[in-house]
Amino acid sequence: MLSASYRRLLCAPLSREMHTLRSRSAGLPEGFKFFPKFLSLSEQRTLLSAALFKLDSTESKQARKQRRDFLANHPQEHRVIEDIFLPDAYYNFQEGHYDGVIRHYREMHLSSWPEDQNPGLSLILARLQGLYPTSNIQTHLLHLSSVGEILEHVDNIEASGTWILGASLGAARLLRMESTSNPEESFEVLLPSGSVYLQMDSVRYDYKHSVLKAGGDIKAGQRVSIMIRDRKEVPTFNT
Numbered sequence: 001m002l003s004a005s006y007r008r009l010l011c012a013p014l015s016r017e018m019h020t021l022r023s024r025s026a027g028l029p030e031g032f033k034f035f036p037k038f039l040s041l042s043e044q045r046t047l048l049s050a051a052l053f054k055l056d057s058t059e060s061k062q063a064r065k066q067r068r069d070f071l072a073n074h075p076q077e078h079r080v081i082e083d084i085f086l087p088d089a090y091y092n093f094q095e096g097h098y099d100g101v102i103r104h105y106r107e108m109h110l111s112s113w114p115e116d117q118n119p120g121l122s123l124i125l126a127r128l129q130g131l132y133p134t135s136n137i138q139t140h141l142l143h144l145s146s147v148g149e150i151l152e153h154v155d156n157i158e159a160s161g162t163w164i165l166g167a168s169l170g171a172a173r174l175l176r177m178e179s180t181s182n183p184e185e186s187f188e189v190l191l192p193s194g195s196v197y198l199q200m201d202s203v204r205y206d207y208k209h210s211v212l213k214a215g216g217d218i219k220a221g222q223r224v225s226i227m228i229r230d231r232k233e234v235p236t237f238n239t
Contacts, residue, residue: 028187031203032177035131039167039194043124044081048169050118051141051224052084055106059092066090081193082170085222093145104148110139131198132228133163140227144211146171146220152178152210160229163200167228169193171221174212181206193223 028034039047056064067090076083093104115122129135138160144150155164168191175197179185189197191211199207214220 028189029185029203029207031200033198033200034189035196036192037194038127038131038196039124039169041081041194043120043127044169044194045078045084046118046120047124047167047226048081048084048224050114050121051169051226052143053114053117054110055108055141055143055224058106058108063090063092082221085170088145088147088222091143091145093143093148099153101151101153102142102144102148103151104145106143108141110141128165128167128196128226128228131165131196132230133198133200134161134230136231137228138231140229142225142227144173144223144225146222147213148222149213150209150211152176152208154180154205154208155229157205158232161232162204163198163230164204165196165198165228166191167196167226168223169226170223171214172218173214173223174218176210176212177203177207178209179207190218 056067067086070086070090078084091106093106096103097105113121113125115125142150170193172190172192175189175191177187177189177199191197199209211225212218
């Protein structure tokens with residue numbers, strides 16, 4: 001069982017020199033790795049802009065025109081990563097997911113990144129790929145509104161394999177992990193923008209995870225999660 005001191009874990013950033021070499025995993029269960037400051041601010045901006053471009057491309061021409069008109073009349077300075085987002089009203093957030101787990105969100109399954117339109121994006125993706133335990137992956141973009149949340153769940157075991165990687169961009173939120181067999185074995189990790197976590201094996205299958213609504217010390221704001229999962233291996237049979 002995890003000690004009580006780690007049931008609420010607000011992880012401090014690692015130094016820039018060390019974040020590529022170590023994860024902040026002290027006190028966390030085996031199978032959970034956390035990199036609090038994996039992406040630099042410049043990398044975050046590039047990755048978030050590319051993710052929003054892909055998400056926006058799935059919406060109507062009218063919605064895209066409204067965003068262009070807003071930007072024409074409200075030049076953005078991008079002093080902080082959250083400045084890249086437009087106000088919530090300019091995105092077509094869905095109130096609820098078909099399985100009831102996600103609220104106030106946009107999402108898409110990504111087949112390719114716009115690498116030719118975003119200088120440096122290929123290098124950022126290559127850095128993330130260095131964390132993948134295996135190479136046969138699928139990518140999911142999830143954009144939460146300022147009031148969005150993800151309720152506790154275990155990812156569909158038929159839809160993906162043994163590990164899940166999440167990169168956070170935008171407002172910080174609290175990730176809660178709770179054992180399916182013993183609720184006392186739980187912990188929480190603050191996910192700041194630029195952080196990356198990896199859950200594998202028993203933590204992938206035996207822990208419910210949720211992303212809590214903003215509140216208290218957690219300031220409301222939009223965020224995009226880049227979720228990478230390995231594809232489930234399909235057994236082959238000799239004939």
